[in-house]
Amino acid sequence: MVEFWNGAEDLPIYGYLIRAAVVYVYIFTIIKILGQRSMVSFHPIDFIFAVIIGDIVGEPLSTGDLPLGGPLAAASLIVALHLSLTFLALKNVKVRRVVEAEPIVIINKGEILVDQMRKAKLTVEALLMDLRLNQAHDITEVDYAILEPNGQISVIKKSKYDALTPSDLDQNPTEKGYPSVLILEGEVNHSNLTKLGHNMAWLEEIVHQHGYESIQEVFLLTADERSDKVYVSGRTVKRVV
Template sequence: MNTNFLSLTVELFVGFFALLVLTKILGKNQITQLTPFDFISALVLGELVGNAIYDKDIGLHYVIYAVFLWGALIYTIEMITQKFRGSRSILEGKPSFIIAKGKIQFSELKKNKLDFDQLLHLLRSQGVFSIREVEYGVLETNGSVSVLKKSQYSYPTQQDLNMPPTSVKFPVILILDGEVIQEGLDKLNKDSVWLKKELFQRGIAGTKQVVYAEWLEDEGFEIQTY
């Protein structure tokens, strides 16, 4: 029993420091710029170490071998992408413009398997609560979104101009991907008849033609069609 504990302790220490050394070798980008490939690599590496440590039929040398062989493969990929620019789009992917000139790029969303709820979540994580604020939105290779706001929504702020603060309004989403959001209509105390009438006045035959629509008090509608 004591021998098993001693063996497990040694293997855990070796596995821990082997991962620590590997992290130092691979660099901080494995954490700060975690791409889907990096994420899967980290999972596989953890699984290899876990199996090697807790499987009694696998010795200590297998722990070290598994860690450093997988690390060598990742390091090789990193060297290839650094030296050969053309390989980056294949091995790491490339950024996609999911919003361009204020318009949602539906084809890019579809290509990247990104739905509108996910898009709105990513924008909110960047402090953007309305698509009307965005001039360009770029889906990065690590799954985050970089945003360039329209000029009227960018700095300087009211504080910079010594202007009195005004109340902040939260946009109400009315249509997503052709589907009417009933919760949004309820917040405005409106119904689908009112919404269809507003669309018709803007030359839009029905909700199925609308990829995104929201209402913001004092600014009105933001509507984008397919």
């Protein structure tokens, strides 16, 4: 039975399956330990970390005669080093400058900085594409464009091209709240329902108001925590009589 861990040239299929389950749980634990920053921001150092970890733990899954303990131990060391660098970067500015790249200003006060584009190895076509993705179709509207450490370009438009906000019109709209899921695929989330201060009678009344006979007919129902705004979508399309 321990051959799935020690490895064998004729490792049976169930050994590969057990290895796959062990590696999956291991990677899942790593993701939980590292948190959302590494998974979302994906800085260059995070990319290097992901490639190394994938290479280390991936080979034992395809090669049955390799022991599993060694690769997992090596991967654990890489995780520890990665966490240490991340912690030091949070605590020390000098380390942070080494670990994380500084933002590069590509457009400054409407003028494209050619030297900075060359430094970032960014072509004009790529810059224009990123501007369009940031809803800046006209480059004359752009005041600043910054290449962020995660490879994305953030855009600051000139003030006269910014969209109007309620404060610009001297209005004070009601604050938006966070929509909580109360029904998902016909199942009630009692925890969220209690948190919002509602009960089942209120929920059933909302369901009926939107033309559904029962909670089981609702695919998704959310309610705003600061207002009475409710979103309801059914599991099937309602027939129009």
